[in-house]
Amino acid sequence: MTAVSSYLAYSPLPLRHSVINRWMVSGIFTRNVRFEPMTMEGDINDWLIKGFSIHENPCRKEFVDARRSANPELPFTEPPAAGGQLSLWDSFKSWDVYFPWGNSRVEESGFYYVPTHMLRYAYTTVVSPAAHKAVFHLKTCGSVALWVNGRLVCDFTPFTRNIEQKTQVEIELEAGENRFFVCHEDLAERDTLYHYTLEYAGPEPLEIRIPLADSETAANVAAMEESLERSCVPADSVTDDEIRIMFEQPFTRNVSFEVSYSSFFSGRYAMQRELAAGQRDLVLGHTSEFGIDYKYFEVSARIGHATVRKLFGIELVNNRFQPQNGEALSVKERKQAALECVADLGIPNIHTAIAKLKTGGDPEQSRDMILNGLIGIEERRDCADFYLIALFRFWRDYRDSGLFDEAFWGRVKETMLGFRYWIDEPGDDVMWFFSENHALLFHSCQLLAGQLFPDDRFTNSGETGAQRQAKAEAQLIGWFERFFAEGLAEWNSSAYIPIDFLGLIQLYDLAELPVLREEARRAMDLLYGYMMSEAHDGYLTSTFGRSYEKELLGNHAAGTTSLIWVGYGVGNVNSTSFNVSLYLSDYTPPQELGELTKLGEGEELEFQLEQGKDGYAKLTHYRTSGFVLSSIADFRPGLKGYQEHVLHLAFSPVAQIWVNHPGEIYAHGSGRPSFWAGNGCLPKVGQYKGLGILLFDVDPDHDADYTHAYFPVDAFARVESRGSWFFAESAGAYAAVYAAGGLELTDSGTNRGRELTSKGRRNVWLVTAADRQEFASFEQFIDRMERMPHEVSVDTLEVRLKDARYGEVRFGWQQPLTVDGEEVRVRDCGVRGTLQRKAREVSGT
Template sequence: MTDGPFAANASQPTYTVANGETVTAWIVSDLLETSFPGTAAPAEDRVNYRFINGFVDVGDLPCRKAFQQTMIGRDIAPETGFTVSHLNLPGSNRRVEFTGFWHVPTHVQRWLKGTFRSDAARQAHFRLCTCGGVRIWVGGVEQVRFEPFIRNVESSRDITLDLAAGDNEVLLLCEDLAERDIIWFFELEVVDAVPLTVVLPVPLDREETKRLAALVRDVRPAREVFSGAALELVFGAAPASDLPVHIAVKSHGHERASLAEVDTILKAGQSTLTIPETTGISDGYHGVKITMGSGAGTVTRVIDAAFMHDIAPEASNADINGRKKAALSFSARFGAWRIGRALAMVATGSDDIETIGGIVDATLHSIDRREDCSDFVMIPLLWLVRAYGDRLPAKMRARIDASILGYRYWVDEPGNDVMWFWSENHVLCFHTSQLLAGEYLPDAVFAASGRTGREQAALAADRLERWFDSVEAHGLAEWNSAAYYPVDFIGLLAIEHWAGPELAARARHQIDLIFEMIALHTLGGVPSGSQGRAYDKELRAGPLTELAPFAQVAFGQGWLNNGVASLPMFCCGDYLPPAHLAALSQLETGRMVEARYAQGLEPGKLVLFKNEAAQLSTVVDHKTGRKGHQQHVMDIKLAGHPMARLWVNHPGEDDPWGTQRPSYWAGSGILPRVAQHRDLAMLIFDTQNHRNDWTHAYLGRDGLDEVLVEGNWLITRSGRGFAALYATNGLQPITSGATANREIRSPGRRAGWVGIIGCGDVAEFARFQEKILATQISFDAESRLLSVTPPGGAELTLTWDGAFTIGGQAMAFDHDQPQPEITFDSADPASGGAAQPFYS
């Protein structure tokens, strides 16, 4: 969609939309939200305890069935006088998107309007895609009604609009039922040889809207992390006149806390904006909503920024029990407004009943509404009341008991909520909640099920046995996930502490295994590596994840933050990770470690190589050529800086700040073929017919001391850690826009990438560069064969079909157990030359 010729009326900017492009210039209404719970009923129990990454067999919930029955085909009067929220202007996203998260079932709507200009009466042809439902009126007459209303499933249909000669007022309604996370958008693609002219009926001229579009499209934070500094924004353009700007910073945590609200001015000719009021806000990877302009000329953009009070790891107690005590005190003082903080406060003897009571009230509100993710807070609430109930006011304890008895603990109990019962972590947390609640109130009757607490506990124990049977046999589908390991800990730590001996022992074994995997994939205090499910915040701000404090407490290096989903339970309980794991987390100089193991059904086959200052991690042979979800397939972490990180992926969406699954950075649109041996990884991409016909690398630039581009090679250093990336189709560093200096693209649907790590001093970095530049690499796009020959080493080959060889010898991945197989110091000459790393 491009700027069109000047309109006759200069106040009406015009855009030309050619065949294959999408209409993204619209005037957008305020969000309309209406509760839509449907009728309470049991849901179909499809949980078979076989957890597959990226797939959950849910079926339609009662609220969705009621929504489809009620909404499809109903009479709707066109809303022409709606309150304008903002302009949607052409940018990086082909879609017009309203994706978000609602904790309870909610009918959501947006009205949009624009003008389609035609030189003569004609039929204009489009392809309409949506998650939700769309209706379109032209000149007040309804012409399109497309209402699939299938949750988070994209549907498409070819449509025709009858346009009169001249200006045609187009009104569009986009709506859906929000069930927790909702992918909500429409995409109107022109499939017509005749370009479409779109006019925005707003009191702005063409140049003003062009500048606004550039401002919101290209804005980015000035650095990857703001340490003791105010947020600074960089714009890709400067306004011609002073522009009002509103900044709202919100936490990405479940509490969605508002951290800063600021009205300011972007001065004429100014392309950077500093927000002093953000200095000293709480550590975290936060959402930043930027609203620019006023009235009908308002545009918005949501980006993210990381804040840390200190990028240096905190000094920690040499004794793990001392670290537990310190972390519990930190959580009590600085934790997020969640029940884990109240648990920490009561456990440390706080008498701040106002704060404790406020957190408990918010928690009970979530539980009583049966909000999605309320199972995550039910467990620490039960820990609080069972361990420290005598320290709570009697009235508060009575309210807690009432909420526990009124909750819905599984799909077989009637409900009209959108609580997510089906995924690996939620299954665990619901069953654990049911067990702890039933044991706490054994003789009381639970309202939703009609069972006594004793009956609830017995049923939960049976269900937990099935959950453990699955994960003990297959491992965790959400491997290494910095987002979901802390959620797994919610259930597992509670079982280990409160359940009977058999279940407690099984939980303890699983916790030991998770801590082993964390130790293996932690470098410089930052848990990282390939992940089964990742979001941008887990990748771009590793020390700020909820998992990072677990590494700090368990292994003695890293950072504490306000994450309290499960850390206070770890610190309150008696469980201690195996003592030898600390040495895996922090390798001594000259040491190396490798690990191979499998996790989940359709398993993630994981390979790790780590030295003292660099770490390379991949998942190999994982669903090659299929649409990705949130799998982070290749990861490089360097120890010199907490943000020193690189990875390669195929973007799953258009918008660098998007939130789809997969997104621009987290996950892959089409999953590659991957192989790794020691310190070298090979990736083959075939993006097929995906509209993003390129792949790219993320560069944690602020954490890197040296960055060199030599031909197809990117070579970097952070402290004593080295990394190199090679792209067979060449490198295109992005130097402007939202990803400036952080993204390096490589064109082409078929491409090979190579990732290599090393470590040492300055002289060793020079030798590393020499070896890298002497490496021979070839890629045959037609046969999809990638070949790498290190200097003085054997040739490595990888095919799209999965054949991986070294020196002509087939290298099969045969480590199919969840328990990591660990090898130390393969570089030792005694291990044999063929087993040695290539560059370390």
């Protein structure tokens, strides 16, 4: 990149083709859209195997048909200027430079809680050395209309929700500058991939130019982009300390930054920060000012009319409410401590409002939070069920308290009576019904609303409360039958187990039908059994059926962490608000499970189980006192992934390792799969005790032509690299990571010092862990791993090795995992699994 005259000049991003990913973009114009209310149908868990697109909202067709019948419009012809205004739908948006940070896509993916028509414009100048007919590949989620030099060359309208489609476009390029204009549209429905990619397939060396006001502005923008490109947070988790962005080189002048921050379920807040000349660390604040949460900070520097923005993610840990010895407290005492933590530090919502009331907080504060929460329920925003479920307890506990006026209670009741409680009711919203946690909450909400108002008429369905109650009881009995037969379709998910508890605890406390209360207790006991069998030192660091960056990099803040701490006093308390109802309940987790919290140095624990429809998730968890290794066996290898996290090694909440094929090449993107959470293409995985093997055969059309491992160097006591191996030590336990394609530690930018990359679409990875019970020292472990006889074929994706602990291990794309000739399989263990805790057999080391 260079800054020349009054424009920024870039070479196209070199991927499979030359990618035109530098544009001037308008802000996104949005308008909420309404459709003819319709019903839906379908199995709640099939989408996890068949893909979420099998449940397309019927309203989408209405939107797509209208767009395809219309001609795209370009309301301007001259190149825009940074800071210039564009008007549409009675609103104004400003033009600004798009900074991709390595992303091949022009992307603004995100989460939209109601059906939202999105539209934006983009402009770029492509300089060609000669006039010629050029071939471009255009890819999009949504639709793209493309004009070049004033002529509409393509109007591509696939509109397949969150599934990228592509087409080929031939364009007559002139010698010199060519003006490209884009109109990019889609209908946003909850998690929304919103991007387009333009790839040039010819041999000519093109140049991209982005106009700016003058040469000084262009030079300063280029310098700031380079500085932010190389910057990072020092570590992915910070505890009781300053929150900092670290620049590689100090600035020669004071620089002002606008900083906004948010988390997954919170609003966005803004602040100003300044970096003094000569300083390298931009201090954003202190963890004492925040809850225990995984936060995203967007740091922006305004230069002239252009703004350079970059996103940083970091876990913030505030130990103000952490007792000295949680294990010495009773469950009741730990619940109270957790409740106070949420009341003080929780994200403002209905759950936090109840926590504040229960701990003597200001009723007006709680009233405002609840009224704000009612808006989302009334608008039927996605995840409205996560908050509606708490209102029934709130009504029981406070309806006759005299704290709130009748108008307030009238609105709460009206909100309950007007809700859409299931897919067989008409609606034009984008609430997601098709997962076990959402189904449980919708059924539970319907039951509790029906119980509360048996004689009232519910306006969306026309049914009485008594009819709703009877219907919900039948639905819930069916849900429990399936749950106890299949377990968690979204196996082990640290994001969604707390949501399951959110429904189960209300049934346990509030359901009138005794069988539902008992089934809820059994289900919670089973979930605690899973967590305590799989957690390490109180943290559910595991393979997950659905994963997010916020849990993978935020173990202290995960909802399961606080559930485990309340039950058994290990790990830490946090400010997750979804757990409030459990803290208020008299439900007590099975205390005998507390025996699983700690293993002796000479012990090992192996837990195998089958989850999901027909037991498709074959899970293995191997734990010692020093580490846990967890994986899913042979899960859809080679196919497109979603949010499945297939192998995880952990020594502590921050000293952890996993391998994946990135679903996108932007470090803090919104994709599902994303950079760290899930896999663009799923590997074949095999595990035996402390050894994991991953075989990758990545789709040649995927942007990411590499695989990588999360490997946070600063979280380990020692790290060594030897050829294609990296080694780490943590508190007397050891890890070794190997990739047949070689390993390189990222040394700059967002993932500085925490990412190992390995080139190639076909690759073989080994991840193994051990401790002093097996190897007397870290040095001995390194020596044995390096000298371990092994044969690895990337062409055939086959592995054969002689492990000093386990013997001869073989694994291949077409071969099962075998150890000393015996096939290793997860079978006949069902949803309850088989748990073996025993003395370790150590030999050959």
